[in-house]
Amino acid sequence: MKHVFTLLIAAFPLLAPAQQRKVLIIGIDGCRGDAILAANAPRLQQLAASGFSTFEGNTHPPVWSGTGWSTMLTGVWEQKHNVTDNTFSDPQYATWPHFFARIHSVQPTMDLRSFVHWAPINEEICTSATQELELPSDTALADSAVAALQATDAPDVLFLDFDDVDHAGHTYGFSPDIPGYLDAIATVDHLIAPILDAVAARPADEEWMVMVVTDHGGNTWGHGDNSFEQQRIFILASGPGIAVENRAATRDTFPIATTMDFGATTYARVDNNALFNFGTAQDFTIECNVRMPLDWDGDPAFLCNKDWDSGYNPGYVLSTTGGGYTWKFNIGDGTHRVDLDGRPINDGQWHHLAVTCDRDGEARIFQDGLLMGTADMSAIGDISTAMPTCFGQDGTTAYPYAMTGNLCDVRIWSKALDINTISAWSGKPLTSAHPDAAFLIGHWPMQDGTGGLLANTVPGSPAAHVHDGTVPTSATWSANSDPLITTDLTLTPVQADVVPTVLAYLCIPNDPLWQLDGHALIPACIPTGMGEQPGDGPPTFFPNPTRDQLHLQLRGRHDVQVIAPDGRLVLHHATGDGPVDVGALTPGTYVLRITDAEGAVSFARFVKEL
Ligand SMILES: [Zn+2]
Numbered sequence: 001m002k003h004v005f006t007l008l009i010a011a012f013p014l015l016a017p018a019q020q021r022k023v024l025i026i027g028i029d030g031c032r033g034d035a036i037l038a039a040n041a042p043r044l045q046q047l048a049a050s051g052f053s054t055f056e057g058n059t060h061p062p063v064w065s066g067t068g069w070s071t072m073l074t075g076v077w078e079q080k081h082n083v084t085d086n087t088f089s090d091p092q093y094a095t096w097p098h099f100f101a102r103i104h105s106v107q108p109t110m111d112l113r114s115f116v117h118w119a120p121i122n123e124e125i126c127t128s129a130t131q132e133l134e135l136p137s138d139t140a141l142a143d144s145a146v147a148a149l150q151a152t153d154a155p156d157v158l159f160l161d162f163d164d165v166d167h168a169g170h171t172y173g174f175s176p177d178i179p180g181y182l183d184a185i186a187t188v189d190h191l192i193a194p195i196l197d198a199v200a201a202r203p204a205d206e207e208w209m210v211m212v213v214t215d216h217g218g219n220t221w222g223h224g225d226n227s228f229e230q231q232r233i234f235i236l237a238s239g240p241g242i243a244v245e246n247r248a249a250t251r252d253t254f255p256i257a258t259t260m261d262f263g264a265t266t267y268a269r270v271d272n273n274a275l276f277n278f279g280t281a282q283d284f285t286i287e288c289n290v291r292m293p294l295d296w297d298g299d300p301a302f303l304c305n306k307d308w309d310s311g312y313n314p315g316y317v318l319s320t321t322g323g324g325y326t327w328k329f330n331i332g333d334g335t336h337r338v339d340l341d342g343r344p345i346n347d348g349q350w351h352h353l354a355v356t357c358d359r360d361g362e363a364r365i366f367q368d369g370l371l372m373g374t375a376d377m378s379a380i381g382d383i384s385t386a387m388p389t390c391f392g393q394d395g396t397t398a399y400p401y402a403m404t405g406n407l408c409d410v411r412i413w414s415k416a417l418d419i420n421t422i423s424a425w426s427g428k429p430l431t432s433a434h435p436d437a438a439f440l441i442g443h444w445p446m447q448d449g450t451g452g453l454l455a456n457t458v459p460g461s462p463a464a465h466v467h468d469g470t471v472p473t474s475a476t477w478s479a480n481s482d483p484l485i486t487t488d489l490t491l492t493p494v495q496a497d498v499v500p501t502v503l504a505y506l507c508i509p510n511d512p513l514w515q516l517d518g519h520a521l522i523p524a525c526i527p528t529g530m531g532e533q534p535g536d537g538p539p540t541f542f543p544n545p546t547r548d549q550l551h552l553q554l555r556g557r558h559d560v561q562v563i564a565p566d567g568r569l570v571l572h573h574a575t576g577d578g579p580v581d582v583g584a585l586t587p588g589t590y591v592l593r594i595t596d597a598e599g600a601v602s603f604a605r606f607v608k609e610l
Pocket residue numbers: 030065166167170223
């Protein structure tokens with residue numbers, strides 16, 4: 001047994017507590033990742049090639065600096081920090097603070113510094129910093145960073161914010177094809193070179209992770225809209241132990257076997273029923289897949305239970321728009337209306353469209369798995385109508401503009417599904433694994449393939465076939481080979497991942513009480529193989545791997561934390577309480593973070609088996 005134990009310890013080497021983990025975060029406002037690759041930016045490109053990189057990460061709209069930096073630096077989305085523009089009118093940083101406050105709460109001696117060109121980052125967001133500096137220019141910022149990194153005592157975490165790339169984007173446009181924008185990125189690359197050199201010249205017992213991040217993307221129009229180019233962000237992270245990896249967005253491809261062709265006289269209706277009338281307070285979600293041609297007349301509806309002659313009329317509609325060939329969601333109660341716009345869909349491709357309505361909160365719209373916009377809908381009152389729920393027509397069934405395209409997989413839920421659920425299940429065939437399966441009240445896959453009856457497949461419908469859709473005229477069906485492609489944001493790197501990634505590198509457990517929204521992009525406490533364990537030698541424990549318990553051989557009282565591969569703190573244990581019970585953990589490799597009575601910290605890895 002003894003030799004097996006030794007072998008396993010060797011296979012999972014101890015981390016290096018004598019090493020000091022440190023992090024440099026280089027923030028570049030409004031910087032597009034594809035423009036970094038197109039620019040004369042050798043240092044940024046080298047960082048991307050030497051560690052973790054993604055050029056297909058995502059933020060949420062609205063894409064403003066106040067929103068983006070808040071999400072990145074607090075580790076939670078705008079639904080929590082509540083900063084949706086640059087006015088910082090009602091931020092919730094007291095509940096969802098800058099990550100310096102999280103680190104400070106568990107490591108109060110760490111040196112945390114924030115040097116920024118865009119002053120609101122420090123004035124509004126940053127707290128618990130050891131030092132805050134607001135600099136008048138990117139050049140002054142770089143000089144201050146180099147000076148801090150050349151001093152004897154370097155910071156443990158240094159955040160930098162460069163602002164001039166965003167200015168160039170507003171002047172010339174944000175695009176990898178625009179020379180003025182690329183020149184600004186080349187200038188930042190030049191400014192960060194001596195900063196990276198200063199990091200490289202630090203003493204050998206310091207292990208630095210360098211991250212490069214941005215608050216938002218942009219396009220030739222600017223930012224503040226909901227376009228894919230504005231939402232897309234890059235994230236780079238390189239340093240000792242961090243594997244070279246380029247991670248794309250997680251896209252799901254779903255086949256659609258057959259389609260019903262909608263046209264001038266072809267639509268479908270589900271008879272009016274209390275189940276699909278949402279009154280004054282009922283939350284709901286509507287999803288569908290749509291394929292539209294390159295152009296069309298007017299603003300025909302995909303899904304509607306109202307008279308679409310006016311957006312104020314009671315009821316809701318998912319429709320095309322007359323100008324721009326995008327789509328929109330409208331809801332009205334006779335007096336008030338709320339409207340939200342999606343992105344263009346006039347490309348002959350399938351798109352997943354979704355709308356969630358939290359009646360005393362926000363309406364949100366989604367396209368292909370991504371959030372497109374939100375609006376306060378609390379003023380909307382009674383939306384019930386006496387009309388049928390129609391596919392390809394409005395509730396009157398006589399709207400002058402008829403949908404000419406395809407529609408399928410209509411899903412109606414009696415709940416406002418959350419953003420992650422919408423994204424993870426966008427277009428995915430429904431199973432009982434859907435977290436809100438109990439709230440599905442209507443589901444018309446529209447894969448019937450023949451005839452004019454569209455079966456509602458919700459199990460246990462109140463009366464079988466009562467809520468089937470019917471096609472008043474003859475339906476035409478066609479075989480289909482075009483797939484639906486959506487993005488799963490829950491598996492795609494996102495802006496909220498930056499804080500968990502920093503914590504993971506610093507071996508600071510991500511406390512579930514903090515309710516951070518992101519996930520670490522690198523394994524927690526990556527072993528670097530550098531440094532030696534001082535003092536009494538490594539803590540020993542057995543068995544490893546283990547199914548249920550870990551026995552620790554420690555002298556005196558120790559505090560033991562178990563950190564999951566994604567950096568989350570999953571167990572907290574004080575020795576003297578017996579062995580650590582790990583039986584409930586998901587199988588995988590975990591980190592033990594052991595603090596002795598004097599506060600010295602050591603790390604070890606173990607494997608939890610099935
Ligand atoms: Zn800007």
